[in-house]
Amino acid sequence: MSAVTQALADGAVVAKRNLIKIKRVPDLLVFSTLQPIMFVLLFAYVFGGSIDIPGMDYREFLMAGIFTQTVVFGATITGSGLADDMQKGVIDRFRSLPMARSAVLIGRTTSDLLNNVIVVVVMSLTGLVVGWRINSSFFEALAGFAILLLFAYSLSWGMAIVGLMVRSPEVFNNASFIVIFPLTFIANTFVQESKLPGVLKTFAEWNPVSAVTAAARELFGNTNPAFPPADVWSLRHPVLTTLIWVVVFLAVFVPLATRQYRKAVSR
Structure with missing residues (x-):
């Protein structure tokens, strides 16, 4: 068996372990789905009128912005889960097993991707109920969901480093809150980026979260053809921009996360 095949097989075992943990502690899934439902209802009925x-x-x-915010916050589960495993000594037990070192990261990011799939399904049903x-x-539409999940997966490798x-x-x-919160709000998630002032507008236009949100809106058909074209290239071509961000994140974060894991387990 090749090293890549071995790493993928071991990663599948770790992913299964993480999913079983969710099954045994259903509160993890319950609260990760309640938060996006709350955001949908809050913005649709409280702020939507204003x-x-x-x-x-x-x-x-709204819905594309809520989807993007939710999968981005879902990506943070990877970092939180790894920090928890490090604190409890689970990673040390993994070191004693004949398994590929990269399997822990592959399994963690894969299981959190599957968790995001469940959350997105629940959010979609909630959105349909409120009129989306x-x-x-x-x-x-399938491509819209895929690009959201792909972006979240690439970001989860960055969360793994932290x-x-x-x-x-x-x-x-x-x-993570200090970074993720401004990224998801200084963007076109809940308001048009053109309505933001000065520096915030520029930041929002080049924010990867804005690109993902715009790509989702375009692929879901939730755009107004009468809107003037976006001022910047990233929002005129949001799907391509998002895919570029995904490639960049994976190219940078995967080797850095792998190196940080080796450094962490060698302490």
């Missing part, structure tokens, strides 16, 4: 998107129902504009509709073809560095779930949660 946010005007010309020519569009705000709920259709997909106005594109089946395959375009989780291996801090070695405490509490510290990781505080550290």
Whole structure:
């Protein structure tokens, strides 16, 4: 068996272990799905009436942003889970087993990707209840969900680096919140980026979260053809921009996460 095949097989075992943990502690899944439902209801019914998107129902504009925010926050589970395993000594037990070192990272990111799939399904049903509709073809909609999950998967490798560095779930949660919160709000997730002032507008236009959100809106058909084209290339070509970000994140974060894991287990 080749090294790559061995790593993938071992990663599948670790992913199964993480999914079994969710089954035994269902609170993990319950609360990770309740939060996005709360955001959908909150923005749709509380803020939706005061946010005007010309020519569009705000709920259709909103859902792509909620999807993006949710999968980004879902990616942080990778770092939190690794920090928890480091703190409890689980990683040390993995070291004693005849398994590929990369299997822990592969398994962790894969299981969290599957967790994100479940959350997205629940969110989609909630969105349909509050009035969101997909106005594109089946395959375009499928591509919309795929690009959200692919972006979250690439980001989870970055979260893995932080989780291996801090070695405490509490510290990781505080550290990730400082980064993730502005990324998801200084973007076109809940309002049009053109309505943001000065520097915030520029940041939002080149924010990868904005590209993912715009790509999802385009693929779900939740756009207004009467809107003028975006001012920047990244939002005029959001799907391509998102795929570029995914490739860059994986190219940078995967080797860095692997190196950080080796460093962490050698302490």
